Amino acid sequence: MTPHARAGILRRLWSLGTGRFGLIVVAVVVITAAVSLVWTPFPPLQTDIGAAWLPPSWPHLLGTDALGHDILSMIMAGARTTVIVAVGAGLIATVIGMALAVLGALTARWLRESVAVFVDILIAFPVLIIAMMIAAVWGGSLWVVVWAVGIGFGVSIARVARPELRRVLHADFVIAGRASGLTNAQNLRRHLMPNVLPVFIVQLSWGMAVAVLAEAGLSYLGLGAPVTQPSWGQLLQQLQQYLAVHPLSAVWPGLAIMFTVLGLNLLGDALREATDPTLSVRRRGSARRARTHQPEVVS
Structure with missing residues (x-):
């Protein structure tokens, strides 16, 4: 993808309300995680019983908990865990999902059908159940969550991307590329992947959002991040x-989880529209028809 094409996608993304919201939320989370590496208002794990349950005020802007931990510092440090889980699970899901999709779409028939059956078997197991089973066997660990969610949503991505690849594979421009001498790898890079990208982006954003929820849920149950790592x-x-x-103290981490998951989901939907020109054209055409529509007068 050329720099001009990337700039066009960013402009279309920013022009969408959901895209702006998603970008802002994700940027805030990533910047907060980066800042927490070098600075937080207080050490996140520092206890001060004398400062327990302080209401939101200076210098504890979000108050403190039962051990005197500064809640704002804990949330800032917890953003690091969220970013690690979302990015790590997204990378693993991308590699596994696209590898299975390519094997299930572009290989010999016996291998395609075997991959399809394998994906259908794995898709029957919910991601959170897989993560809980692995965490119960191997112990609570952040990387257990990352791998469990990455593998689970990699299979989901493969199930959605495989039929899309098969559909695009029989398009005229792909057949023309093959006739002009393009290899399978060149056809995949030039024609197939760009056309599957919108569907892939939406699935990946959902996977990252579920990764955030899975980490929060498993940490809530004591099977996720260790107690020495804020979450x-x-x-x-x-x-x-x-x-x-x-009651106010529990609102802040709940809001952090809610806005992060909402931002990832809305950003995925906006990215799908920004990377799929046909959606933008259809929406503009529908809006134009709605503006110019004249209601009929019924006598």
Whole structure:
């Protein structure tokens, strides 16, 4: 993809309300995670019993918990865990999903059918159940979550991308490219992958959003990030037992999880529209017809 094409996609993405919202949310999370590497208002794991349950005020802008931990510092440090899980699971899902999709679409018939059956078997197991089973066997670990979610959503990506590849494979421009001497690898890079990209992006954004939810859920259950590594799910679990007494404290990690997942999902939808010109054309045509439509007068 040329720099001009990338710039065009970014302009279309920013012109969409969902795209702007998703970009802003994801940028805030990534910047917060980067800043927390070098600075947080207080050390995230520093306890101060004398400062327990302080309300939001200076210098504890979001208050403190039962051990005097600064909640804002914990959320900033937890953003690192969220970014690691989302990016790590996304990379693993990309490699596994596209490899299975290519094997299931562009190889010999016996291998295509074998891959399709294999994907259908794996898709029957929910991602969170797989993550819980692996975490129960190998112990709670952040990398267990990353690999479990990456493998689970890699299979989901393969199931969606494989029929798309098969559909595009029989398009006229692909047949013309093959007739002009393009190899399978060149056809895949020039014609097939760009046409599957919109569907792939949406699936990947959903996978990253579920990775964030899976990490939070497993950490909430004690099967995710270790206690020495701040996590939004872990913080939510620690605060929810005091919900009746200090309800505001549990709101902050819950909002962080909610906005991050919402931002990833909306960004994926906007990226699909920005990378698929036909969707933009259809929407502009529908809007133009709606503006110019004149209601009929019924006598």
